[in-house]
Amino acid sequence: MKKDVTIKEVAQRAGVSIATVSRAMNDSGPVSSEARQAILKVVSSSGFRLNGIGRQLKTARSHTIGVLVPSLKNPIFADAVTGIEHAAEQSGYRVLLASSRYDTNKEVSAVETFLINRVDGLILTVADEKNSQALQLLGTTKSPFVLMFNPCNQTGYSSVSIDNRLAAFELVSALINRGHRRIAMIVGKLSDSDRSVERSAGYEEALRKNGIKPVGVIEVGFENPDPGTQIAELNRGLRSPTAYFCSTDMLAISTIRALVQSGKKIPDDVSVVGFDGITIGECLIPSLATAVQPAEEMGVWAARHLVARIDKGESVSNLVLPYRIRQGESWGRLTANHL
């Protein structure tokens, strides 16, 4: 593992000082054309490349942002990271990526790593904003950060999200308007996600407002969810749900599969709606009814805003983006078919 060429060697071989090389490489000051040519020649023959680490140490700026999401396997986060990465790249920033797998210890250690490596800022989605040690840790630093997806309750930091409770309320109300009364909710571990908590609040509120008692909130695991058994169980019997409200599209997809396998037709026998609006939901057959979060836009906004805070001292800001109800084919009216 031989050492890299350094600015010092280039300077020497080009017969100039390192300051001149630096100026030439960065276009940061006057350089005579003779000097520039001599330097360029050495550079191209030696494969010299300014050492970013040296620069970072000197300038105390890494031009790197730390990004922490629960998982890349849920397209909602992959899309958000896509948005972040593109926006960051456009502003001359790099992305240091970590995923937590919904594990709060990993959240903390990821943030710790980001801090050690002196990222200029962070964008993160934590399990539960209200009880996040990672956020608490961040609070002890002066690193600017943007919370993404998490409902924002406290002030003092930036965030971008949608109104999860309201969207869930609207979705479930729409189900009720279609005649459904026995509406179950499928949710990942509630303790794993404050979004799910908000969504179930919206669900319960919609039922309550219509004088309906909840059929039940079914908790299943998050990664590789297999709600099959629970659903099959719930689904047995005469009083089985006529509609399922799933806390995420990923869960909805599994739910549909489980229902179909147990002989149900969607949406004729039972309606299913999801939440998130992942792109692939549109391609399913039936396509998924859901509340669409503008994930990529959220990522773009988060990155742009963070960069503005870093570069221009812009102040903290909380953005609540509109969601959109996607009228998919996976829900329908309650009919005689439902007994």
Next chain:
Amino acid sequence: MKKDVTIKEVAQRAGVSIATVSRAMNDSGPVSSEARQAILKVVSSSGFRLNGIGRQLKTARSHTIGVLVPSLKNPIFADAVTGIEHAAEQSGYRVLLASSRYDTNKEVSAVETFLINRVDGLILTVADEKNSQALQLLGTTKSPFVLMFNPCNQTGYSSVSIDNRLAAFELVSALINRGHRRIAMIVGKLSDSDRSVERSAGYEEALRKNGIKPVGVIEVGFENPDPGTQIAELNRGLRSPTAYFCSTDMLAISTIRALVQSGKKIPDDVSVVGFDGITIGECLIPSLATAVQPAEEMGVWAARHLVARIDKGESVSNLVLPYRIRQGESWGRLTANHL
């Protein structure tokens, strides 16, 4: 933007030298318990955290690997990155992420960025291994890297992939064995991906071997593919394909949607098979027949191997992992139904 606490201040306030602080923080040498306690006190009261940049400069090691994939929106890459990230984290490495959007210029600039920031190694998927400027650039450096997904033709670097041609051949042969003769192939821009080129070679080989002439290879865009129109067109008329071989699962999903919308039943009227084996394909209805690439494993292997090369000087290695044919519900026998 106030400056961080530095090791120098900690040393001063603890009444020791910076060398002792360094030893204490890193457990890298003897430190008396009095010294340690004094240091710990200052550290916790000041929120001191060793500056990774300073360390990187001194040690000439970043413990960072650069990861470049075409897009995170295709779950195949999201899964691979997931594997990389977890394996890297376990070995004490961080991930600097970039995506190319299948743009070779971005491939080059991403690699350039990685090099400037002195990543210890790289893992990448390029559009076309044979004509990659990014790879060429890497060749001029001594940075270890691992190619992922790309078929490996040259030697001199590490890679992990599957045999795309063979898998495609097997898939299309299976279609033929099911009685299909009019088999079309749907592919993203061929110039965008050497995998697609391999896969279409496998497709053509299977047809040739059975004395069948290709119905046609239909090129569509990669991101947000909407092959609807082309397929609708191809699908008109009596001699329309009875089976579609799609170069990726994402394409297959769009294709199924387009076919269903034009009134076809899958697999009764027409069979569709994909390629990649993204998880969600199993949840579709009908579930997707496809060749499964072990994407996450590939990521894990790539990361572990890269780290071994970096840390233990392990030598270059090319791994071809087995693929697996997933017997989905989206294909069937040719019947009278097909005219």
Next chain:
DNA sequence: ATGAAAGCGCTAACAA
């Protein structure tokens, strides 16, 4: 067990 000191590769202020 500890500290002094050198230096990693760079930028930027300053002097020339």
Next chain:
DNA sequence: TTGTTAGCGCTTTCAT
């Protein structure tokens, strides 16, 4: 237009 110089924050010999 150029060069000298002083660090940026750290690790790591080498003495003590």
